[in-house]
Amino acid sequence: MSVSVSPLVGIVALVALVADVLYESWGWVTIEFLTYPPSRFVDSYLPGGRGAGIYPALVGSIFLIILTAIFTMFLGVGAAIYLEEYAADTRLTAFIEANIANLAGVPSIVYGLLGLAIFVRAIGFGASLIAGALTLTLLILPIVIVASQEALGAVPDTQREAAYGMGATQWEVIRDIVLPRALPGIMTGTILSLSRAIGETAPILMVGAATSMFTAPYSLTGPFSAMPMQIFDWARLPQAEFQHVAAAGIVVLLTVLLLMNAVAIYIRNRYDPR
Amino acid sequence: MASIDLTRDTRRIDRINTAVRWVFFGCAAVTILTTLAIIAVLINGAVSFFFSASIIERLLGQPWSYEITFSEFFFGSDWSPIIEPRSYGVLPLIWGTMLIVVGSAVVALPVGTATAIYLSEYADDRVRRTVKPTLEILAGVPTIVYGFFAISFITPLIQQVFPQTGTFNAAAGAIVVGIMIIPMVSSLSEDAMSAVPDELRNAAYGLGATKYEVSTQVVLPASVSGITASYILAISRAIGETMAVTLAAGMQPNITLNPLTEIQTMTAYMVQIGTGDVSVGSIGYQSLFAVGLTLFVMTLAMNLLSQVVKARYEEEYR
Numbered sequence: 001m002s003v004s005v006s007p008l009v010g011i012v013a014l015v016a017l018v019a020d021v022l023y024e025s026w027g028w029v030t031i032e033f034l035t036y037p038p039s040r041f042v043d044s045y046l047p048g049g050r051g052a053g054i055y056p057a058l059v060g061s062i063f064l065i066i067l068t069a070i071f072t073m074f075l076g077v078g079a080a081i082y083l084e085e086y087a088a089d090t091r092l093t094a095f096i097e098a099n100i101a102n103l104a105g106v107p108s109i110v111y112g113l114l115g116l117a118i119f120v121r122a123i124g125f126g127a128s129l130i131a132g133a134l135t136l137t138l139l140i141l142p143i144v145i146v147a148s149q150e151a152l153g154a155v156p157d158t159q160r161e162a163a164y165g166m167g168a169t170q171w172e173v174i175r176d177i178v179l180p181r182a183l184p185g186i187m188t189g190t191i192l193s194l195s196r197a198i199g200e201t202a203p204i205l206m207v208g209a210a211t212s213m214f215t216a217p218y219s220l221t222g223p224f225s226a227m228p229m230q231i232f233d234w235a236r237l238p239q240a241e242f243q244h245v246a247a248a249g250i251v252v253l254l255t256v257l258l259l260m261n262a263v264a265i266y267i268r269n270r271y272d273p274r
Numbered sequence: 275m276a277s278i279d280l281t282r283d284t285r286r287i288d289r290i291n292t293a294v295r296w297v298f299f300g301c302a303a304v305t306i307l308t309t310l311a312i313i314a315v316l317i318n319g320a321v322s323f324f325f326s327a328s329i330i331e332r333l334l335g336q337p338w339s340y341e342i343t344f345s346e347f348f349f350g351s352d353w354s355p356i357i358e359p360r361s362y363g364v365l366p367l368i369w370g371t372m373l374i375v376v377g378s379a380v381v382a383l384p385v386g387t388a389t390a391i392y393l394s395e396y397a398d399d400r401v402r403r404t405v406k407p408t409l410e411i412l413a414g415v416p417t418i419v420y421g422f423f424a425i426s427f428i429t430p431l432i433q434q435v436f437p438q439t440g441t442f443n444a445a446a447g448a449i450v451v452g453i454m455i456i457p458m459v460s461s462l463s464e465d466a467m468s469a470v471p472d473e474l475r476n477a478a479y480g481l482g483a484t485k486y487e488v489s490t491q492v493v494l495p496a497s498v499s500g501i502t503a504s505y506i507l508a509i510s511r512a513i514g515e516t517m518a519v520t521l522a523a524g525m526q527p528n529i530t531l532n533p534l535t536e537i538q539t540m541t542a543y544m545v546q547i548g549t550g551d552v553s554v555g556s557i558g559y560q561s562l563f564a565v566g567l568t569l570f571v572m573t574l575a576m577n578l579l580s581q582v583v584k585a586r587y588e589e590e591y592r
Contacts, residue, residue: 004392004396020423020426079305096303099309107570107573114315117563145305228416232521
């Protein structure tokens with residue numbers, strides 16, 4: 001086999017995957033699909049049916065991502081600032097960084113067990129929106145920290161030194177000089193990590209995301225569903241027609257994912273100082 | 275920036291700076307706490323599984339009873355912790371995971387390595403800048419989508435060739451996991467190959483070697499530790515893969531060599547329990563943590579091994 005053919009394997013697989021999803025979902029993604037709760041009867045999903053869809057899971061996913069974004073922005077950027085701006089080159093720092101690298105390799109379902117034991121049981125949030133968001137936060141934290149560190153490290157030292165020369169304290173330098181310049185890079189990295197979080201099924205499944213929610217989540221400590229969970233529920237139903245419903249759900253999920261990636265790329269191109 | 279008041283109260287500013295520093299240190303410390311919490315949660319749950327009382331309950335005076343033995347767990351060949359007759363041999367789950375690992379490696383390692391050689395040695399810059407991000411999309415697709423792709427496309431395809439293939443089968447799971455880890459192998463291996471100094475290539479060309487000979491006999495051996503590290507990471511990812519194998523490969527623990535039959539991986543078992551109604555303190559709930567600890571130890575060992583291998587390669591060319 002010539003090596004120039006090999007990249008085609010991956011590309012063909014990607015094309016087949018997208019084509020398969022579009023083919024299976026053709027005609028099933030309707031306005032009703034976006035605005036109605038799920039149904040046990042496949043006829044309801046059909047155009048002209050009573051109306052059924054992904055609405056509670058779509059709203060659940062959006063709430064999850066907003067909460068996760070708030071937590072990760074605070075924790076991730078804070079940790080990155082500490083490691084990049086404050087931490088001396090000690091063994092503790094090296095240990096923290098090695099630990100972050102290892103956390104990035106822990107399977108997502110193990111984070112689900114962590115969320116189940118700590119947030120759901122020990123703290124007592126139950127199978128709730130906040131437990132799901134905190135679990136996803138810990139899952140993507142390593143990626144957000146590494147991306148934010150890169151963005152902070154890309155701010156030239158000359159700008160820091162100029163500010164110190166004017167008599168600014170370290171916190172003033174970080175707040176007024178480093179953070180504003182690193183923000184586009186931090187935003188890009190965070191949004192890309194969040195787009196990974198929105199597609200994760202295993203962690204929120206272990207935390208107890210509901211498979212059949214008929215209303216959008218109404219409180220932080222109330223039950224919730226999310227798109228990947230809903231898609232999983234549809235995909236494992238034995239009736240063949242539900243495969244089309246699952247495919248329609250995947251189209252909605254991938255659309256949200258693409259939008260998030262587009263925003264990340266826009267921010268990078270619009271504000272990249274280089 | 276606002277102008278600076280040279281007469282300002284510096285003690286207050288020092289206090290703010292110290293406080294801010296501690297807040298940021300707290301954020302970084304969350305990552306350490308996460309690791310400690312993962313280990314504590316897994317070990318505590320696993321202890322409850324084996325000794326029917328947690329560490330804290332033991333300290334409070336509740337006696338331990340060693341009901342499920344380690345030898346039954348690690349060497350027993352029957353896994354049925356929630357359905358009578360109960361048995362607690364984790365081997366069928368590990369076997370299922372290994373079947374997925376081997377199958378996905380057969381798909382991803384040759385394709386990923388060849389792709390890396392192409393990108394590093396053959397492709398011009400323009401092609402590389404298009405192909406690499408395109409392949410990396412594969413790593414960004416949610417795993418639930420791969421699961422759907424497996425049951426709606428790959429399994430029917432396999433059934434065309436082997437009509438006896440079950441609705442759930444290990445082969446479809448292994449193939450989609452293989453596809454999803456291709457970019458991991460190709461990207462990391464390409465980085466390793468690009469790090470090989472051009473002097474080595476030029477020396478071989480000077481001896482009359484062809485491009486193919488340079489790629490396979492000079493660059494490949496010179497970057498072997500980086501490539502190996504990428505293989506180990508990809509395998510670790512395959513071990514922890516959950517949703518695609520749950521949907522595609524099924525829920526039936528099975529020690530078999532036949533990839534066309536239904537199996538259950540460690541992760542798929544955890545999903546089965548996670549979606550069911552299992553009360554806290556039941557053996558089903560505790561078994562989650564025993565299986566989770568086994569999974570965590572396996573992936574952690576692979577990740578550390580890959581770092582050790584990679585550290586060696588970085589020494590060689592610096």
